[in-house]
Amino acid sequence: MANQPEYRMSGSGNYSYSRNSGFQRTAIGAAKGLINKAVSEKLEISNFVSSSNSPKAFRLADFGCSEGPNTFLAVQNIVDAVELKFKHHGLIGPQLPDFQVFFSDLTSNDFNKLFTSLPPERKYYATGVPGSFHGRLFPSASLHFIHTSYAVQILSKVPKEVEDKNSPAWNKGRIDYGNASDETFKAYEAQYLKDMESFLNARAHEVVHGGLVALILPGCPNETKHSEILFNKAIELLGSCLMDLSKKGIISEEKVDSFNTLGFFPSMQQLEAAVKRNGCFRIEMMDIIAQPKPQPKALSSTMRSGFEGIIKKHFGEEFDIDELFDLLSKKFEESFSSFDPKKAVTLFVLLKRNDSN
Amino acid sequence: MANQPEYRMSGSGNYSYSRNSGFQRTAIGAAKGLINKAVSEKLEISNFVSSSNSPKAFRLADFGCSEGPNTFLAVQNIVDAVELKFKHHGLIGPQLPDFQVFFSDLTSNDFNKLFTSLPPERKYYATGVPGSFHGRLFPSASLHFIHTSYAVQILSKVPKEVEDKNSPAWNKGRIDYGNASDETFKAYEAQYLKDMESFLNARAHEVVHGGLVALILPGCPNETKHSEILFNKAIELLGSCLMDLSKKGIISEEKVDSFNTLGFFPSMQQLEAAVKRNGCFRIEMMDIIAQPKPQPKALSSTMRSGFEGIIKKHFGEEFDIDELFDLLSKKFEESFSSFDPKKAVTLFVLLKRNDSN
Numbered sequence: 001m002a003n004q005p006e007y008r009m010s011g012s013g014n015y016s017y018s019r020n021s022g023f024q025r026t027a028i029g030a031a032k033g034l035i036n037k038a039v040s041e042k043l044e045i046s047n048f049v050s051s052s053n054s055p056k057a058f059r060l061a062d063f064g065c066s067e068g069p070n071t072f073l074a075v076q077n078i079v080d081a082v083e084l085k086f087k088h089h090g091l092i093g094p095q096l097p098d099f100q101v102f103f104s105d106l107t108s109n110d111f112n113k114l115f116t117s118l119p120p121e122r123k124y125y126a127t128g129v130p131g132s133f134h135g136r137l138f139p140s141a142s143l144h145f146i147h148t149s150y151a152v153q154i155l156s157k158v159p160k161e162v163e164d165k166n167s168p169a170w171n172k173g174r175i176d177y178g179n180a181s182d183e184t185f186k187a188y189e190a191q192y193l194k195d196m197e198s199f200l201n202a203r204a205h206e207v208v209h210g211g212l213v214a215l216i217l218p219g220c221p222n223e224t225k226h227s228e229i230l231f232n233k234a235i236e237l238l239g240s241c242l243m244d245l246s247k248k249g250i251i252s253e254e255k256v257d258s259f260n261t262l263g264f265f266p267s268m269q270q271l272e273a274a275v276k277r278n279g280c281f282r283i284e285m286m287d288i289i290a291q292p293k294p295q296p297k298a299l300s301s302t303m304r305s306g307f308e309g310i311i312k313k314h315f316g317e318e319f320d321i322d323e324l325f326d327l328l329s330k331k332f333e334e335s336f337s338s339f340d341p342k343k344a345v346t347l348f349v350l351l352k353r354n355d356s357n
Numbered sequence: 358m359a360n361q362p363e364y365r366m367s368g369s370g371n372y373s374y375s376r377n378s379g380f381q382r383t384a385i386g387a388a389k390g391l392i393n394k395a396v397s398e399k400l401e402i403s404n405f406v407s408s409s410n411s412p413k414a415f416r417l418a419d420f421g422c423s424e425g426p427n428t429f430l431a432v433q434n435i436v437d438a439v440e441l442k443f444k445h446h447g448l449i450g451p452q453l454p455d456f457q458v459f460f461s462d463l464t465s466n467d468f469n470k471l472f473t474s475l476p477p478e479r480k481y482y483a484t485g486v487p488g489s490f491h492g493r494l495f496p497s498a499s500l501h502f503i504h505t506s507y508a509v510q511i512l513s514k515v516p517k518e519v520e521d522k523n524s525p526a527w528n529k530g531r532i533d534y535g536n537a538s539d540e541t542f543k544a545y546e547a548q549y550l551k552d553m554e555s556f557l558n559a560r561a562h563e564v565v566h567g568g569l570v571a572l573i574l575p576g577c578p579n580e581t582k583h584s585e586i587l588f589n590k591a592i593e594l595l596g597s598c599l600m601d602l603s604k605k606g607i608i609s610e611e612k613v614d615s616f617n618t619l620g621f622f623p624s625m626q627q628l629e630a631a632v633k634r635n636g637c638f639r640i641e642m643m644d645i646i647a648q649p650k651p652q653p654k655a656l657s658s659t660m661r662s663g664f665e666g667i668i669k670k671h672f673g674e675e676f677d678i679d680e681l682f683d684l685l686s687k688k689f690e691e692s693f694s695s696f697d698p699k700k701a702v703t704l705f706v707l708l709k710r711n712d713s714n
Contacts, residue, residue, distance in 0.1 A: 057496030098496030102484065107475075111468045115487035118464075125495055127459065128485040130472035138482055139414030139455030 015304040017066050018113070023294055023302050024150045027346045028074045030289045031149070031216050035074075038350045039081035042284045043145070044210040048097055049089050058082060059143050060124075061102040061206075063133040064151020067113040072122075074149055075101050079124055082145070099124035104137055106130070132156065134198045138206040146203055149216040156195050158260040159187035173253075175239035176261045178232030185226065192264040196274040200351075204280035207353045213281065219347035220267040221288070230291075230344035231265050234303060237335065241327045242315075250323075251315050259314050261307070268347055281351035289348055293341035296332035300325055372661045374423050375470070380651055380659050381507045384703045385431045387646045388506070388573050392431075395707045396438035399641045400502070401567040405454055406446050415439060416500050417481075418459040418563075420490040421508020424470040429479075431506055432458050436481055439502070456481035461494055463487070489513065491555045495563040503560055506573040513552050515617040516544035530610075532596035533618045535589030542583065549621040553631040557708075561637035564710045570638065576704035577624040578645070587648075587701035588622050591660060594692065598684045599672075607680075608672050616671050618664070625704055638708035646705055650698035653689035657682055 048056060060078055065071035079099050086096055101122075103114055107130040118126050131137045133148070134156045161169035162184055169183040177188040203213055220229045227236070239256075246253040266274070268286060275281055294302065304325045312321065405413060417435055422428035436456050443453055460471055464487040475483050488494045490505070491513045518526035519541055526540035534545040560570055577586045584593070596613075603610040623631070625643060632638055651659065661682045669678065 057499050098499075100496050100499070107472050111472060111485060115464050115468060115485075118487070125493070126487065128468060128472075128487070130475070130483065130485070136482070139457050142414050142455075142457070 015301060015308055017305045018068055018117075019301075019305070022298060023291070025070045025073065026291060027216055027218075027289065028070055028077070028149055030291075030346065031074075031214075031348055032077050034285065034287055034289075034348050034350075035077050035147075035214060036081045038212060038214060038285055039078065039085055039145075042350060042352060043082065043085060043212055045082075045085060045089060047208075048086065049091065056097050057100045057125075058097045058145075059100045059102065060145045060147065061104055061129070061138065061143050063104050063146065063148040064154070065103040065105050065109075065114065067110045068117045070149070071103055071114075072117075072119050074147055075103075075124070076119070076122075078145060078147060083123075100127065101125065102127050102129045102138070102143075104129035104131070104133065106132060133202065134195055136202045136205060140205050141208045143207050144211050146207055146211070146213040147216075148214070150218060152196070152199055152215060153217045153219075153263050153265055155188070155191050155262045155264055156198070157191070158262060159191040161187045162260050163258055170257075171260055172257050173239075173243060174236075175242065175256070175259050176232060176235040176263065178227045178229075178236050188264050189270075192266060192270075193274055193277075196271075197278055200275065200278040200280055204278075204353060209353055209355050211353050212284070213351040213353075215271070215347070215349045215351065216289075217271075217347050218263075218265050219271065219288075219345055220265050221343060221345050222267050222269055224267070224343055226265070228340070228343050229265060230294075230339055230341075231263065233335075233339065234299060234332070235261055235263065237331045238303060238307065238328055241324055241331060244327060245319070245324060250319050255315055259311075266347070268349075271347060271349060275349070275351060280354055282354055283349060284352045285348070285350035287348040289346040291341065291344045291346055293339060293344070296336050297329055299332050300329035303328060372658060372665055374662045375425055375474075376662070379655065380648070382427045382430065383648060384573055384575075384646065385427055385434070385506055387648075387703065388431075388571075388705055389434050391642065391644055391646075391705050391707070392434050392504075392571060393438045395569060395571060395642055396435065396442055396502075399707060399709060400439065400442060400569055402439075402442060402446060404565075405443065406448065413454050414457045414482075415454045415502075416457045416459065417502045417504065418461055418486070418495065418500050420461050420503065420505040421511070422460040422462050422466075422471065424467040425474045427506070428460055428471075429474075429476050431504055432460075432481070433476070433479075435502060435504060440480075457484065458482070459484050459486045459495070459500075461486035461488070461490065463489060490559065491552055493559045493562060497562050498565045500564050501568050503564055503568070503570040504573075505571070507575060509553070509556055509572060510574045510576075510620050510622055512545070512548050512619045512621055513555070514548070515619060516548040518544045519617050520615055527614075528617055529614045530596075530600060531593075532599065532613070532616050533589060533592040533620065535584040535586075535593050545621050546627075549623060549627075550631055550634075553628075554635055557632065557635040557637055561635075561710060566710055566712050568710045569641070570708040570710075572628070572704070572706045572708065573646075574628075574704050575620075575622050576628065576645075576702055577622050578700060578702050579624050579626055581624070581700055583622070585697070585700050586622060587651075587696055587698075588620065590692075590696065591656060591689070592618055592620065594688045595660060595664065595685055598681055598688060601684060602676070602681060607676050612672055616668075623704070625706075628704060628706060632706070632708060637711055639711055640706060641709045642705070642707035644705040646703040648698065648701045648703055650696060650701070653693050654686055656689050657686035660685060 101124045111128045161167040162171045169187040171184045177185045458481045468485045518524040519528045526544040528541045534542045
């Protein structure tokens with residue numbers, strides 16, 4: 001638990017995650033129907049229905065919850081769907097189990113903000129769980145439903161070769177793998193596979209047998225080059241803005257060379273392969289959710305809410321961060337027509353814990 | 358959950374709770390032996406010992422945990438004692454249940470600070486639970502051990518008669534019940550009984566049958582006047598300092614009249630009566646822990662860590678809070694010899710959930 005990555009949704013004030021997460025919220029809204037279907041068709045509730053008179057708790061976790069409010073919407077969707085299912089099976093009133101919701105994110109997340117903005121009308125007991133989802137955060141077999149939206153695309157760390165001047169994977173002049181060398185891409189992909197493995201292993205311990213894991217994440221459409229997807233194009237442009245500032249002497253080129261972002265946006269095939277390789281879960285549902293094309297200004301604010309903190313941390317607070325994101329907003333406008341909305345998709349995968357291992 | 362009291366350990370910087378809670382820490386240290394005894398002799402673990410191969414989680418909550426570090430000591434004591442008991446019953450290695458610890462305090466508590474200072478070497482899964490312990494915070498029958506130290510003496514609110522100019526219980530010129538009129542005392546006592554009832558009712562739902570509740574709180578020795586105990590004397594002196602400032606015109610007398618503290622320090626008899634009246638628990642252990650006499654300066658800092666926030670909130674931030682606590686420190690020194698250490702005690706009561714209701 002000591003070696004936690006520094007990444008968090010880190011913009012402040014007008015650029016906070018809570019004010020600039022409309023894009024991520026759209027994904028949660030779009031996934032609502034899929035979540036309902038998952039609960040209705042795939043959730044096993046026989047343990048609850050057949051139990052004695054004292055109802056058990058239904059325990060649900062959202063990994064990468066950030067500070068709200070998106071997580072509250074996501075969690076409410078699930079609680080409503082599960083409650084409906086219980087009612088269809090004849091559980092009413094005091095027979096209904098209590099819901100306990102665990103909001104989990106890195107220790108650096110603003111849990112104070114999360115807790116003070118909990119919906120007053122919530123029908124669940126709320127708790128916060130600090131720590132990295134690449135490791136264990138819960139007791140064995142203690143969760144019935146795991147949800148994570150726009151979180152598992154964040155790697156636990158930048159692959160070390162990417163920051164090594166003497167490695168063929170060194171990512172000079174770029175901040176992501178989208179248009180980078182094959183070696184850089186492979187280093188990112190290897191880190192993604194390692195992180196998915198540790199994520200799935202940890203969740204396999206924590207979820208009950210028959211429990212569900214809903215993964216919602218930005219991904220790469222099949223048969224599409226990684227360099228062409230919106231997320232990588234947007235980060236690529238942020239990288240080019242940083243290079244522009246370094247050419248102006250505002251920040252050092254060396255600092256740009258040593259700055260690399262943590263996102264990896266897998267294709268459905270890559271995600272499927274990672275799940276199969278791990279072996280603890282079987283895939284119950286898979287779907288691709290189209291995202292509406294974000295407007296340049298909104299995209300710039302979303303990027304700022306995600307990257308402001310780590311940029312300040314890496315480059316220092318001296319330079320004018322507004323200048324960087326104004327430049328980014330302009331570049332988004334110029335290249336807006338070249339952004340193909342079909343190349344920004346959200347992957348939805350529902351996993352069920354295998355009984356066998 | 359909406360009407361939460363504003364009380365929290367609220368000093369800042371040098372006067373933060375984490376730096377000025379040595380007095381409370383002493384109580385935790387002194388209670389360690391009693392906690393060990395409670396776990397060793399009174400905790401039922403047959404459910405864990407006889408269960409199938411997949412170990413359950415042992416769930417433990419600390420109510421009124423504040424921001425640390427005292428809560429970490431208290432929780433570690435309990436985890437160590439329970440683990441030892443499991444081992445004595447032959448549970449080893451993977452047969453041992455996981456420990457899940459719920460740190461709970463008001464939503465206004467600094468959970469960010471709590472989470473960032475969690476002991477890295479902890480052997481439990483940590484979670485935070487925001488909300489008032491006068492209401493429900495956990496699913497039914499979900500906790501095996503409940504701990505609360507120096508917290509349940511804080512009332513959910515000041516009794517309204519005490520702040521009503523037209524009531525005989527109006528507490529003009531004082532900030533507590535220690536030397537107040539009989540009517541004021543009765544209003545405080547009634548609020549205490551109501552709050553204990555709601556605390557015990559909530560915990561009775563949350564704890565498993567046979568589960569334990571360890572209450573540790575500052576109290577009044579039997580056969581002692583409430584006005585004579587250290588805690589009330591200290592608050593009485595704080596009240597007289599506020600009156601001094603009002604006489605100097607620094608704060609308004611009316612503001613002093615409308616300011617009342619939230620502490621109520623029951624005798625063991627009063628606490629026992631509240632538990633019996635509630636009826637959900639039986640008393641398994643009772644003990645009185647003597648407290649070492651605190652030094653004037655330390656006492657003043659402890660008081661400041663507890664009261665600075667609510668004083669600023671009530672009187673505004675304009676006046677010099679240092680002046681108030683310097684004055685208090687002086688008054689403590691002057692009256693130090695009259696503080697009878699026998700009149701500052703910590704009550705320890707161990708409750709077990711009845712099976713019958």
